Every structure is written in C-alpha cells, then in structure tokens.
Amino acid sequence: MTTSLQEMMRSSLRASLALLFLSGPAWAEGAVTLKIGYAPGGGYDAVGRLVADHLGGFLPGRPDIVVENVDGAGSLKLAKLMAGSEAADGSVIALVNSSVTIATVTRPELADFDARSFNWIGSMNDTPSLCVVPNASPVRSVEELLAADLIAGSTGKTSATYVMAALLRNALGGRFKLVTGFKGGAEVNLAMERGEIGLRCGYSLTSFQALGTGLLRPVGQWTMNVPETTRDLPSFLDLIEDAADRKAAELVIGNLAFDNPLLLPPGTPQATVDAYRAGFDAMVADPAFQADAAGRNIELSPKPGEKVAEIIDSLVSVDKSVIARAAELAQ
Amino acid sequence: MDAWTTAIAGVTEPFTLLMLVCGVVVGLVIGVIPGLGGIFGMALLVPLTYTMDSYAAFALLLGMGSVITTSDTIPAVLIGVPGSIGAIATVEDGFPLARQNQAARAFGAAYSASLIGGLFGALVLALSIPVMRPLMLLLKSPDFLAISLFGLFFVAMLAGPQPLKGVIAALGGVLMSFVGIDDQSAVARFTFGTLYLWDGLPIGIVFLGLFGLPALMDLSRRTSISGATASMRPSSMLVGLKDTLREWRLVLQCSSLGSMLGAIPGIGLPVIEWVAYGMAKRDRKGGPEFGEGNIRGVIGPESANNAKEGGSLIPTIAFGLPGSATMSILLGAFMVQGLVPGPAMMTTNLPITYSLILFVALANILGASLCLGLTNPLARIALLPSTIIIPVALVFVTLGAFQTHASFADIVVLVGFGILGHFMAQGNWPRAAFSLGFVLGPSIERYFFLSYQIVGTDWIYRPSIQALILLGGAFAIRKTLAWRRARRAASAPGAHRISDMVAIALLSAACIFVIVDTWSMPDGARRFPTFTAILLLVVVAALAWQMFLRDRPRAPWASDATARLARRNETMKRMLVPVHCVLFASLVMLAGLVVAVPIFVLTVIWSRNRLAEQPTGRAAAVIAALSTTALSYGIFGWLISVPWPRPLLWF
Known part of the structure; x- marks a missing residue:
C-alpha cells in the first residue's frame, strides 16, 4: 500500500x-x-x-x-x-x-x-485456439460437432470468435449457424450457459485456463504446433485434406x-x-x-x-x- | 454461517475499515464534482489495491462506488447540475426545492432515501446469492431487448406533457447513439470524417451538456439560487427525513426497481433514475406539481440509484459480466485478486461475496451520515450570489468534460448538447426521453440482432415481448386519452411556437440524411439507423399534422413584438454561458489550468457584476477564484491520470 x-x-x-x-x-x-x-x-x-x-x-x-x-x-x-x-x-x-x-x-x-x-x-x-461446448452438450467429438445443428456465438466479424468458427464450418463442412454481436467473451460464455447458443470458437487456451469456470468443455483446437498440454485434443488443421485449403487455413490461423x-x-x-x-x-x-x-x-x-x-x-x-x-x- | 463469520472478521480488520472510510470520502468528493463518476474513481483507486488483501481492496473500491450517488445530489439540488449521471432525475424536483429555500429538506429526504435504497440493494444482493445464477440464466436475449424497449417506452410516454414529443425525443436519442464505429460490421456511422466520433459521442459529456449547461444558463437570470435571504432552518432537514419515512412505499418500490434493473447489463443509471422518477410521478400525493418541487421526485430516484450498486454486483459476481461501467473496472480488481467470478464466488469464495454485501451496506450508512452532517452548511450555497456560482460551476463542468479525452472536441460536444438541452427544455421536448434513447440505443440494436439471429422472428412470441406489447399498448392508449382529455379541458389552442416548426423541419432533415447516408453501408450497420429514422419521420409527421393541421392555431403565429424582444434578450443572456465555456476551455489550452482558472473566474465575476443588482465584493471574488484554482488543480491537475494538452503559450 x-x-x-x-x-x-x-x-x-x-x-x-x-x-x-x-x-x-x-x-x-x-x-x-x-x-x-x-x-x-x-x-x-x-x-x-x-x-x-x-x-x-x-x-x-x-x-x-x-x-x-x-x-x-x-x-x-x-x-x-x-x-x-x-x-x-x-x-x-x-x-x-x-x-x-x-x-x-x-x-x-x-x-x-x-x-x-x-x-x-x-x-x-x-x-492454441479452442472450440468449446457446454459441459452438458451431447457433442463429444469433432464429427458430432460438424454434424450438429448448433449456433456458434461471436463478437465481431473479424474476431477470433467468428473467424475460427467460420473456418471450422467452411473447411471441414460444419452445419452450425454463426451469430455476431456479443459484447466480449464473457457474454458469449453466458449465452452458452443459458442455452441460447451451443458453441464458442476462438477461445484461447490461456483464457480458457484463466477464466474457465468448469462449465465448458473443449472439442478441438486450431494451432500450428500442438503443445504438450493439449496433446489429447484433436487438431482441426490436421483434419483438412485439401492441400490448398490447408494452406489458406494456415494463413487464417497464422496469427495464433x-x-x-x-x-x-x-x-x-x-x-x-x-x-x-x-x-x-x-x-x-x-x-x-x-x-x-x-x-x-x-x-x-x-x-x-x-x-x-x-x-x-x-x-x-x-x-x-x-x-x-x-x-x-x-x- | 461460517462464511459470514469469516466475512465479518475480514471486514472489521482496522486497515480494512480505514480503507472503507477512505473509499467513502473519495466517492463523496467524486460525486460532488460534475463530470466525474464511478469510472473515474475506479480507475483512480484500482492501482492502489494491487498490493492489498481482497478485503481491504474491495472496501476501498466499493466504499467509493457505493456513495457517489449519495453526494451527486449536492450539485443537483443546489445548482441544478447533476454531480454524476446518477442524479439527472433528482434535479427535476430537487433544484426547484432549493429555489424555494428548501434545499435542506431536499437533502434530508435524498440522503435518507439513498441510505434506505443502498441498504435495500445490499439486502437484495444477500438474498439473491443462492438464486442469482439460476435466475440470471432464465433471461434470454429477447428478454433483454424487451426490458430495454420497455424502459425507453415507459419514460418516453411519461416524460413530458405531450406523448408524441416524448417518443420523438427518445428516437432522437437512439439515433444519436449510433454515432461511431458500429459493432456489427465495423463501419463508421455519422462520424463526418472525424476520428473523435469513432468512439461514439461520450456519454458523460452528452449528459453534462444536456442537463448541466442549461441549468447554469437558467441560473444566469437569477441573483441567487434560492432567490431568498431567509436563514436556513435546521429543522428543514428533519422534515426531509420525515418525508422519506412517510413515503416508505415509494422508497421500497424504487429500491427494488433499482437493484433489479441494476442487475441487467446495459441498463445504466440514467434508465434507473428516470424509471424511478416515472414511478414517483404517478401520484402527486397532494404535493406541488412534479418539476416544481415535489419531494417524491427526489425520494424516488435517490432510493433507486443507491440500490443499483448492490444489484449490479449480481451479474459481476455470478458471471463476470459487469452490470455497469463501474463494475467493469471492479471486475479487473477481481482478476488482480485472483478471484474468478462464477460458481466459485458462491462456494469457496463465499466469505468474499458476503464481505461485498457488508461493504455496500456500511458505505451507504457512512456516506449518508457524512452528507447529513454537512447538509446545513452546504444548503447555504443556495444563498450565494449567482455571479460567483456560475463561473465556479462552469470551471468544474468544463474541466469535467475536458478530462474525458483532453481534446477541444470534448468542449464542442459539451456546448453543442448544452444548447440542444436548452432548446429542448424551452420547447417542452423531454430531455429524459432523449437521454434514455441515447443510453439504450446500442443495447436495443445489439439485443435485437442477437434475438433475430438466434431465434429468427420467434422472438416476438417470447412472453416478455408479448407482455411488453400488451403493457405498452395499454399504457399508450391510457396516456393518449388522458392527454386528449386535458387538451379538451383547456381553452382554445394557443399559438404554436416557431421553434416547434423549426424542430420539426430539422428533425425531418436529419431523418432523411440518416436514410441517405446509411444507404450504401453493409446490412448490419444500416438496418437499425434506417428503421429508427423512418419511424422517427412517421412520428414527426404525426406531430406536425396534430399541431399544424388538426389543432390549427386560432391565435396569430407569433406573439407581440415587445414580448419577442424580451425573449430574445433573455436568450442572449443565457447564451453567454456556452460562450464562457468555450472561452474558458480555450484559455486552459492556451495558458494551462493554473493560470486559466483564476483569470476566468475573476473576469466572469467582474463582467457579471456590471449587470447584477447586488455586485459581489472584491474579497469574495478573490476567495472564490483562489479556492476554485486550488480545488480544480488538486483534482484535475494532481489526481487525474489524463495527459492534458500542453499549454500553447509556454511552448
């Protein structure tokens, strides 16, 4: 003092x-x-x-x-x-x-x-940038995530919350809908908790560890190099088969x-x-x-x-x- | 019970209590100075808490945050300038009371209402701990939209004598809130190429302009605030206290309202203030008309604004979602203390949560007691000559606005909205509705888009929206019928003012500008402003029809020439206030704070003295100039962390 x-x-x-x-x-x-x-x-x-x-x-x-x-x-x-x-x-x-x-x-x-x-x-x-679902969500794997009719929440159209979800949907063929306009990650999390939306992407591992309240669960990660701490989590980049798409995806996630x-x-x-x-x-x-x-x-x-x-x-x-x-x- | 014992032990540590007292004192000082508010206080105090334990840190921060809305009543009642945005409605009846030499009564009522409100807010917080998370989770995006819309509609209808003017003012406020880079697609809306407006119009300055400057302009016509020389009766304060106790129902209603609305993110203090004022206004209870010194108009808003602090802690603690700007910074303090908002605050960190409740309660008791003790000396300010009050108040109002971005554009916004506020007050356009539209506009836009994207058009079927439509409809019909009855009872329709015609023309032009300007913008940025502008255009057309075609005035358009001349002279006199404001700001930029303040205060006193019937003595003028310099330098030069522009004259 x-x-x-x-x-x-x-x-x-x-x-x-x-x-x-x-x-x-x-x-x-x-x-x-x-x-x-x-x-x-x-x-x-x-x-x-x-x-x-x-x-x-x-x-x-x-x-x-x-x-x-x-x-x-x-x-x-x-x-x-x-x-x-x-x-x-x-x-x-x-x-x-x-x-x-x-x-x-x-x-x-x-x-x-x-x-x-x-x-x-x-x-x-x-x-790594994580995609997370509520703990109670039936989604357990990347396949289930891509097949599910979900709403993903994001802040702005250029934010990681939007871009990472869009990339997942477009490069791997997801069905979920993207919603913009939340005011910060805390509000996206709350919307997930009250059941309005079912997915949030662009949640950095750092923030997830610092602020995660134990109510959310990661399904996969966007990263160029998988660190030791998230070794068991599927890497979305590795699931992209098309070479051109993979290169483009690398540009999109390069900022991580x-x-x-x-x-x-x-x-x-x-x-x-x-x-x-x-x-x-x-x-x-x-x-x-x-x-x-x-x-x-x-x-x-x-x-x-x-x-x-x-x-x-x-x-x-x-x-x-x-x-x-x-x-x-x-x- | 263990958690309570731990909390009480933490709270009653001597150092923690000392920090609470320090926080309360800082909060009271910040509340008194127009332009400074909770955000400023938090930014000032948060760095001090880094090395404290959690209890001492929150004692300091909540001590400050809880009492700003207690002391902001002081300038609101005394000079008609709200000390913070939490006192804008208090001015409506508080200031007329001071003019009737009843400042002490207004203070007695305001502080006791603040105290009860604050304690009630703390109680709501305590009771809601076990249910706050499940309860908050029940509310979805359409519900937030309904609440925002309802707040706006309620005040728009209630604010003025003419419902259509209220709706127009509210929509005008909404349009103003769209200035800046939009959140949906990140394009600049109505910024006219200036980067200053990218951040939007600064809310603190808009409110200072709308409510603060017109009060000073009005004051410039009077010799002193109360206009009387009778001495203060110490018993007046007790009368105010008794008023509050007699109005216990209103106090409890408004406190509940304050704490509940406080818990909803995006619903700011102005909304709570005006809705509470609206509740008080439903019944005159034999007192004078509202706006002319009805004590209920002070008690309602004051009990609501202090109850808010407890309420806005709920989403902060439960979800890490700040319910107000002050709470946003408090959240930063949570992080520093290693506390993660959420379920842990209800389990492992429960003692901390309980201590927050105790701090809010104790700070309210302490703040109200200190203010009550100061009531009588403060109420005497109302007897000071206006030649002294105006320059001194102008210094604080201008510097309060100036500290926002330390840019001259702050002054332009202040003066612009000051003049707008003045003409709105003159023409019976409710400023309350405008200010609410301004605060709620962005929330309404965001929640509308979220609701629409998440549930499509189904949001209309949400019970809260249905209730809003039903209640709003019934309310609008009732209000319109009442207005028609009152109009019929009145004799022949009077002359319409030219200012109304000008306003209608300007509003129509503004709407057309908005529609044209947003035409080429991306969908997300365009839809809401266009919709608001079209709606506004329709309501303006309805008003024009009502005023100029249906109720065609039988009297001639303009009043006689002598009256017009008198009015023009009066307006010129009032316009000196914004001119002084610009001159003072220029002087600060030119010569720096320490030189500008005394020169400005002395010059204004001197120039006003020539017009006044009872000129201010030289000694009084010098004392006023010196003390204002010391005080303003202490606050804006010493404490503040805003980098001020370099004085041009010395560099």
Missing part, C-alpha cells in the same frame, strides 16, 4: 509538473494508456491488466500505465483507432486480437489499414503464433519503439512478472516485437490465390 501510494503521489506530482512545464517525450512524463480492444472480464482484459501492472517499471521514467477498454468489432475498432487517430508519441499503446492483422488481407473492406504499419512491441502468447500482441501507432519515433521493445523483453524475462502471471493463471509464451513484425510480414504477403481462399474460408 505504502509503496503504491508513494508511487502514485510521485507520478501525480510528475504529471502536475508536466502540466505546468511540459518537456521531453510525452509518455515519460505522465501516464501511458494501454487500450484493450475488449470489454472488461475476458481473457484479453486479464492479459492487458497484467501487462499494465508491470510494463511501466521497465520503461524509462517508470510511467504509470492506465488501462482503458475500447471494445467493439472484436478489437477491430481499436486497431482502426490506433491506425488513425491515436497519438504516435508513445503515450498510447494497444492490446488487440492478433486476428485483425489477417483481416487486413481477408476482409480489407472492413480492416482498411496496413498491419505492417504498426510498431509491434511484442506478443504474449503462442497458444503471436496472440495478445501489443502495438504502437504507425509513425511512432524509432527511439520510442526501441524503448518499448526493450521494456517488453525485460518484463517478460522478469521472475516477478512470471510469478504474477502464474498467480493469475495466465500462461506465457512471449515473442519479441521484431519477431512479431516478421511473422506479420510473411503472413500478409502470401500469394493472392491463398488470400482469396482464406477470405472465403473466414466468411
């Missing part, structure tokens, strides 16, 4: 001084805002708040990080805001769904920005390798980007951070910003025919 109070007084004093005699980079003086593309209460919110608690300590000037939830369209709204209107001085960073990067090639009419223009700070997870990415707006000065990247790398290596993450049931498999930028570059510059097929599969 004392430390955080002192910390707060100190940063408030800094902010007030900044108000009177402003100088130096904006983000080093006052608080940094971490905008999270989802409503509070879901997996992204949990990861964002973990980062907000620690990242400031690894940045020059040790700024306070204030969380703001800017939910809408499966974090596409925030991505668009970051691409367009946010200050590129390091005072605002964002945590979005990594699937918005893929949407820039598969749904350019909605995601009309260049994912490569962002300055990526780093990503928190490389984690850098889930929970943090970014700075386009045009941020390189020195600021470097400071954030160094801060991020130091944070994820810090034992105190790792212990806190473990305490909050958040599994980590971080990637540095440079690596994230590299993956995105390779993902969005694939052959046009692959993009076209991927777009069809994700609709």
